Amino acid sequence: MSLYIKNIKLKRGSNVVIEDFSLHIKQGELVAVLGLNGIGKTTLIKAIAGLLPVVQGDIFLNNTPISKMKPKERAQNLAYMPQQMAYDLSYTVSDFILMGITPYLDFWQTPRRSDDEEVEKVLNALNLSYLKASRLSQISGGERQMVYLARALMQKASVMLLDEPTAYLDFKRQHEFLHTLKKVKEQANKAILIAIHDPNLALQYADRIVILHHKQMLGVVCLTEEGDKDRKEAKRVLIKLLKKAYGEEVEFNQDIESSILYRQK
Numbered sequence: 209m210s211l212y213i214k215n216i217k218l219k220r221g222s223n224v225v226i227e228d229f230s231l232h233i234k235q236g237e238l239v240a241v242l243g244l245n246g247i248g249k250t251t252l253i254k255a256i257a258g259l260l261p262v263v264q265g266d267i268f269l270n271n272t273p274i275s276k277m278k279p280k281e282r283a284q285n286l287a288y289m290p291q292q293m294a295y296d297l298s299y300t301v302s303d304f305i306l307m308g309i310t311p312y313l314d315f316w317q318t319p320r321r322s323d324d325e326e327v328e329k330v331l332n333a334l335n336l337s338y339l340k341a342s343r344l345s346q347i348s349g350g351e352r353q354m355v356y357l358a359r360a361l362m363q364k365a366s367v368m369l370l371d372e373p374t375a376y377l378d379f380k381r382q383h384e385f386l387h388t389l390k391k392v393k394e395q396a397n398k399a400i401l402i403a404i405h406d407p408n409l410a411l412q413y414a415d416r417i418v419i420l421h422h423k424q425m426l427g428v429v430c431l432t433e434e435g436d437k438d439r440k441e442a443k444r445v446l447i448k449l450l451k452k453a454y455g456e457e458v459e460f461n462q463d464i465e466s467s468i469l470y471r472q473k
């Protein structure tokens with residue numbers, strides 16, 4: 209399932225936050241959006257999730273405009289992980305993750321044994337089994353963020369939208385999170401859009417990086433071209449764009465990948 213964002217304009221209140229923005233995210237592709245605080249990353253992700261109106265242009269899943277989809281159909285195709293979640297924290301981790309299958313249940317239906325087994329699998333894959341009986345109120349902010357990912361994975365949507373999902377995670381967990389996302393993207397052929405602040409993480413895990421600036425797309429950097437020469441050129445372009453977006457005083461290493469990395473074994 210491909211995501212097509214065609215020439216959209218988005219507003220917050222009476223202010224235009226994004227205009228003339230187009231992007232196509234293919235299946236099996238992870239795109240990272242970078243930009244200053246308040247530049248419009250959340251606005252963009254919320255609009256794609258169908259939670260904010262699109263003032264101009266449209267957003268399509270294959271050929272279907274998202275605005276024409278019923279909530280259930282949308283939830284089967286799009287998993288959205290917001291920056292901050294306002295959930296009832298009295299749920300146990302297991303029950304909360306199980307709720308990811310809600311878009312597949314009819315009104316009278318309850319989860320099956322296979323759904324519970326799937327929760328176990330997801331918990332294992334994310335090294336979260338130790339939390340399964342804990343309540344959301346009893347775990348840390350970073351652990352909660354991992355649990356939100358687990359729930360988004362249970363949803364089995366072909367498009368995942370994640371708004372700064374690594375914000376509360378420690379150094380190791382940030383990498384575990386993005387490594388898992390990359391694996392899921394490859395194995396389940398998902399299209400993933402992620403808002404993130406750290407250009408090093410984006411560089412390490414994304415297939416493309418989009419920089420938002422002054423309501424528009426300042427540029428896109430493709431990181432999956434074959435060969436070292438292409439990658440070096442991509443990094444050169446990325447640094448140029450980052451300087452435009454964040455200011456000339458920002459300094460990066462000559463080779464941005466020589467920053468501290470964590471390589472999952």
Ligand SMILES: Nc1ncnc2c1ncn2[C@@H]1O[C@H](COP(=O)(O)OP(=O)(O)OP(=O)(O)O)[C@@H](O)[C@H]1O
Pocket residue numbers: 220221225243244245246247248249250251252
């Ligand atoms: N509920 C709201 N009502 C009105 N304006 C809003 C609302 N939420 C955000 N804005 C404004 O919309 C603009 C874009 O905000 P948005 O949250 O999309 O930025 P962001 O890039 O996600 O920022 P951050 O990196 O800080 O999370 C900002 O100017 C912000 O002040």
